Amino acid sequence: MTDSKIDTIPSGGPRLAHFSDMHVFLPKYGLSWRDILSKRVAGWANLRLAGRAWRFRHAGKVLEAFAADLNETRPDHLVFSGDAGCLGSGAEFDLALNRLGGLLQRPGVAVPGNHDHLVQRSVDNREFETRFAPWQQGIRAGEDAIYPFAQRVGGWWIIAVNSSAPTRFPWDAKGRVGAAQLARLDSLLDKLDNSPRLMVTHYPAMLQDGSPEWSSRRLLDLDKLVRTAERGGVRAWLHGHRHNAYHLPPAPGRPFALICAGSVTQTRRWSYGTYDLAQDRIRGERRRYNPESGRFESLLAFEIPLQRAVA
Numbered sequence: 001m002t003d004s005k006i007d008t009i010p011s012g013g014p015r016l017a018h019f020s021d022m023h024v025f026l027p028k029y030g031l032s033w034r035d036i037l038s039k040r041v042a043g044w045a046n047l048r049l050a051g052r053a054w055r056f057r058h059a060g061k062v063l064e065a066f067a068a069d070l071n072e073t074r075p076d077h078l079v080f081s082g083d084a085g086c087l088g089s090g091a092e093f094d095l096a097l098n099r100l101g102g103l104l105q106r107p108g109v110a111v112p113g114n115h116d117h118l119v120q121r122s123v124d125n126r127e128f129e130t131r132f133a134p135w136q137q138g139i140r141a142g143e144d145a146i147y148p149f150a151q152r153v154g155g156w157w158i159i160a161v162n163s164s165a166p167t168r169f170p171w172d173a174k175g176r177v178g179a180a181q182l183a184r185l186d187s188l189l190d191k192l193d194n195s196p197r198l199m200v201t202h203y204p205a206m207l208q209d210g211s212p213e214w215s216s217r218r219l220l221d222l223d224k225l226v227r228t229a230e231r232g233g234v235r236a237w238l239h240g241h242r243h244n245a246y247h248l249p250p251a252p253g254r255p256f257a258l259i260c261a262g263s264v265t266q267t268r269r270w271s272y273g274t275y276d277l278a279q280d281r282i283r284g285e286r287r288r289y290n291p292e293s294g295r296f297e298s299l300l301a302f303e304i305p306l307q308r309a310v311a
C-alpha cells in the first residue's frame, strides 16, 4: 500500500507513532569498580562479546532517518516503549536524544526498558526519567511515584506503566511491575473518565504466536497486570522488548489488542508503527528503514478491531 492511500483513510482519533528498543551505545565505556560488580558488566559483555554492538551499529543514522520520517507521517503523539540504551547510563540516553534532534519537544510518552533500568543506582538517580521528563507528564494516582501515569491524547487515555526493574543475575532479564505500582494503577484507572484507554509497557504480554515469553525474560506479575488492565477497560497494549514487530487482535480472556513496535534500529528489523486510533479499531502502518535510500518507507498496513471479545 502506498503512503498516499494510507493518508486517505479517515481516522477521527489521534495518530500515534510508536517506536522502541533504540539500544544506542557509547564508543567506549569507563566502567568503575562499582559497575564491574554490578549487572553493567553483563550488559557490556552482551554488547561487546555477544554481538549487540554489531546488530545496532547503524543505530545513530537510523534514528536520524526516523526523526526525519516523522515529518512525513505527522503523528499527534509519540510513544517510546523503552530500551533507549544498553547499560542504562545517562550518557547513552543523552546520545539517543541527540540523534533524535528536538523530538522531546513534541508531545510524547516514554517508559523505561530493562536495559534502561539495568542497575539500581541508575534507577535511584532517575537517569532515564530525568532525560525523558517531558514525556512523563501526566495524571498520577499519588504524588511520590513516577509510574504509572496517564496522558490525555485526542479523546483517549494513554497509561504508562513501568515493567522494568533491576535484577541480580546476568541471565535474569525478567520484568516486574510490583504490587505497589499495580495498586496505584488500579486507583489511576478508577479515577479517569470513561474515555478509551491504551496502555504502554516495555515487556510484552505474549509472543507473536500467542505463547508466553521465555521464562528468563518474562514479566513476573503478568497475570495481575492483565487482570488490572482488563478491569480498567484497557483496549490496546503497546510494548517493545521483543525486537520483531507484531500485532494481535483481542481474544477470549484478553479483551485488548497487543502491538509490539519491534526495534527501530536493529539492522534489518528497523521499523516503527503509526496507529490511527478510533473507538472500535486501530488502523496501523508499519514503516521500515531502507538502507539503500537511507529513509523509512511504508512496509504494510493493518487494522485491528478493538471491541471486547466474548469469552
Ligand SMILES: [Fe+2]
Pocket (backbone or CB within 6 Å): 021, 023, 083, 113, 241, 242, 243
Ligand atoms: Fe531491547
Ligand SMILES: [Fe+2]
Pocket (backbone or CB within 6 Å): 083, 113, 114, 115, 202, 240, 241, 242
Ligand atoms: Fe528489553
